[in-house]
Amino acid sequence: MSNKKSNYRKDAKSISVEVKEADELLAFLLKVMSNRSRNSVKSILARGQVTVDDHIEKQFNYNLKPGQRVTILKNKAAVKQDVLIGMKILYEDEHIIVINKEAGLLSIATESEKQQTALHQLMKYVKREDPDNRIFVVHRLDKDTSGVMMFAKSEQVKRKLQDNWNQTVKERIYVALVEGKVSKREGYITSWLRETKTHLMYSSQTPNDGLFAKTRYRVIQGNNEFSLLEVSLETGRKNQIRVHMQDLGHPVVGDKKYGSKKRNAIGRLGLHARTLTFLHPVTNKQISFKADIPASFLNKSK
Known part of the structure; x- marks a missing residue:
């Protein structure tokens, strides 16, 4: 394995390596951490100290693809406590x-x-x-x-x-990677949400049959396989976006619970809370925070 800067980064807290060829995660880690025993590497995986691109991955047989980046956080006992x-x-x-x-x-x-x-x-x-x-x-x-x-x-x-959540929070914006090409560039979905005894949420169009939910969306980019949507919550119900994307006919990638039928192309759920804007509870000043759109969402929807 090459140690060029382009594919291998190391600092006091972590090791980051770019995947050059397809491999299973455990096999890949055993090569990267050749000085550790198999059981030691498996323990690092099980503790959630390994991320692939933008998500924690614990599955030993997770299939890596060229271009992905694997980051290994060093043993918690050996790093600073602020990790x-x-x-x-x-x-x-x-x-x-x-x-x-x-x-x-x-x-x-x-x-x-x-x-x-x-x-x-x-x-x-x-x-x-x-x-x-x-x-x-x-x-x-x-x-x-x-x-x-x-x-x-x-x-x-x-x-x-x-x-005072509804008055305090001024903006909650998510991005959702969904299956298929969303033809309508923007719109909104409304329904009344109910929950089954098995904790599955579902939509009803009968007025007042559950909790009213409203979701706005617009297409950021997309292709025939995937669409990347900006989704704004006008109500905050349990699993609201996931149910409404299913209602739209374009379930969230990786969401088997709410309609996804395809193989998970990104190894995680295609849902990300991008922006939270709210009034500070003490100063009452409006502040806003953003988290970058995951690279896998952008790459799959180009």
Whole structure:
């Protein structure tokens, strides 16, 4: 393997390598980290310390393609304590923290995963300064959705944000990579959303049969296979964009739960929270944060 700058980057916290030929992820990592045992490399994968392009990847047999970039975060015990896996802090003050979350990272704990979450990591991060510091969830992103996410540093700020969410948040813009060519360049979708006993959301056109949901979209770019849409939420319902893209006849890439029938071309869900604009809960000044559109979304929709 060549160590030219064009395909191999190394710093104090990570190793980043460009894929030159098709390979399975574990086999590729064993070559890159030839000084480590197979079990050690498998553990690094299982802990979520490996990203492919713009998402965390834990599958040993994930198929790599030439041109992708694999980044390996060094063993957590060997790096500075301020390393946050699967996220980047965009903004922080004494009241809030705004992050760019990668696809594959849970927002909060589940029964099967307690520690590898955005909340748990940020809690440890703020407690280093003061053991009494805490972090509070304001809103969530699905595990497989990337992008801008905000947390509060006090119960009071959390309540103020949540109680006045519709007035506080001025803009929530997502980008969605969807299947097929969307012929209508822009439009909006409305329905009433309901949830089944198995937690699946679905649309109803019967007035007041569920929670009203409205989604606006416009086509950024596309081809015959994929379209990249800018999606604005006028209401914030559970799985709203995913259900409405299914209603549009163009399900989100990789979204088997809501209508995707094709092979997942990007190895993740094609949904990214690009922009969050809101009034600061204390200063009342309007601030806005953006997370770049994932490269895989742009490449597939050219």
